[in-house]
Amino acid sequence: MKKSAYFDNGATTAVAKEVLDEMLPFFSEHYGNPSSIHSMGDIAAKVMSASRKKVSNALKCRPSEIIFTSGGTESDNLALIGTVLRSGKKKVITSAVEHSAILEVCAYLKRIGYDIVILPVDKEGKVSTDSLAKVIDKDTALVSVMTANNVIGTIQPIAELSDVTHKHNALFHTDAVQAFTKVDIDVARDGIDLLSISGHKIHGPKGVGALYVRNGIKIDPMILGGGQENGLRSSTENVPCIVGLGKAAELAMSTMNDDVKRMQRMRDEIIDSTLRIKGTYLNGPADGRLCNNAHFGFDGVKGMDLILSLNKMGIMASTASACTAGSADPSHVMTAIGRSAEEALSSLRISLSRYNTQEDVDLLRESLPKALRTVRGR
Numbered sequence: 001m002k003k004s005a006y007f008d009n010g011a012t013t014a015v016a017k018e019v020l021d022e023m024l025p026f027f028s029e030h031y032g033n034p035s036s037i038h039s040m041g042d043i044a045a046k047v048m049s050a051s052r053k054k055v056s057n058a059l060k061c062r063p064s065e066i067i068f069t070s071g072g073t074e075s076d077n078l079a080l081i082g083t084v085l086r087s088g089k090k091k092v093i094t095s096a097v098e099h100s101a102i103l104e105v106c107a108y109l110k111r112i113g114y115d116i117v118i119l120p121v122d123k124e125g126k127v128s129t130d131s132l133a134k135v136i137d138k139d140t141a142l143v144s145v146m147t148a149n150n151v152i153g154t155i156q157p158i159a160e161l162s163d164v165t166h167k168h169n170a171l172f173h174t175d176a177v178q179a180f181t182k183v184d185i186d187v188a189r190d191g192i193d194l195l196s197i198s199g200h201k202i203h204g205p206k207g208v209g210a211l212y213v214r215n216g217i218k219i220d221p222m223i224l225g226g227g228q229e230n231g232l233r234s235s236t237e238n239v240p241c242i243v244g245l246g247k248a249a250e251l252a253m254s255t256m257n258d259d260v261k262r263m264q265r266m267r268d269e270i271i272d273s274t275l276r277i278k279g280t281y282l283n284g285p286a287d288g289r290l291c292n293n294a295h296f297g298f299d300g301v302k303g304m305d306l307i308l309s310l311n312k313m314g315i316m317a318s319t320a321s322a323c324t325a326g327s328a329d330p331s332h333v334m335t336a337i338g339r340s341a342e343e344a345l346s347s348l349r350i351s352l353s354r355y356n357t358q359e360d361v362d363l364l365r366e367s368l369p370k371a372l373r374t375v376r377g378r
């Protein structure tokens with residue numbers, strides 16, 4: 001049997017071999033600056049536009065609607081700050097289960113005088129259109145609700161939420177960092193004005209992402225300088241990583257249907273077998289959750305101890321999310337779905353990728369009961 005298995009793909013994923021191969025020549029062979037007019041610059045400019053096309057194909061939008069950024073965090077910051085500050089309106093609405101890249105931006109906007117409304121979620125982590133309809137008004141600049149949650153995998157009713165948003169002439173942004181290549185996304189069909197993605201969650205490199213901005217939407221840059229990315233994101237473009245993001249998106253989309261089905265099967269096997277262990281419950285929805293996410297609570301267990309015990313058996317997983325893994329505070333997502341602090345701290349997140357195998361699942365099924373006995377002291 002296999003000796004180790006990686007189940008922390010919600011935190012980051014392996015760069016696909018095909019992606020790395022495509023990136024490598026752009027470090028020291030074709031290293032030109034896309035703004036240079038000589039042939040080396042031309043190669044870089046051409047490959048950037050090819051990558052932009054691949055990302056836009058994956059989101060079903062136009063290449064001119066894609067801004068390359070340094071990652072999901074920057075995309076989220078740009079989406080909110082770039083639109084809200086120039087909107088002339090005062091209200092921003094988001095949800096209680098957003099990533100810190102949204103919640104911290106909202107906290108900043110609040111400090112500088114904006115009115116921030118945080119929508120509650122139900123016990124499965126879902127935002128309701130009714131709760132949005134109650135608080136949205138003509139002074140609302142933007143609504144931001146993630147496509148799928150990074151901790152408990154809840155998929156949100158994005159099309160319905162954007163519908164309510166547009167009835168009040170506000171913009172709709174979604175953080176699709178976890179959902180991209182796992183959930184069917186169509187920005188026009190779903191009424192999305194702005195959407196964030198990240199390379200390293202889809203088997204691309206770290207430090208690159210993109211923001212989709214629907215044509216005609218007015219947005220200000222946060223990073224000023226040489227005017228790259230249509231003036232919206234200055235700094236010499238990270239050509240190798242942008243190549244990697246495009247390839248990662250293209251590759252994931254080409255096998256998405258089969259990958260999603262396989263991950264769903266593994267996820268369901270993990271959920272079924274884990275829930276057979278006494279004192280175990282599922283966090284997040286039974287239906288309508290990300291194909292690669294399973295999230296559990298265990299009575300009387302400290303999640304941190306469980307992670308360390310599993311790690312000794314070669315299983316790499318996390319409690320809530322990588323960004324909160326270093327802290328002993330309960331995840332805000334767990335609190336938002338009504339879990340107590342103790343319940344919140346007893347959690348285990350299993351996040352799959354298309355590279356996980358049945359052998360990995362078997363290793364987890366064998367190790368988890370043992371790890372639980374160890375941490376429960378029996």
Ligand SMILES: *Cc1c(COP(=O)(O)O)cnc(C)c1O
Pocket residue numbers: 010011070071072073074076099101146149150175177178198199200201207208209
């Ligand atoms: C990982 C993640 C981010 C941050 O993306 P980076 O590329 O690491 O900055 C934002 N939102 C969600 C939902 C994420 O899972």
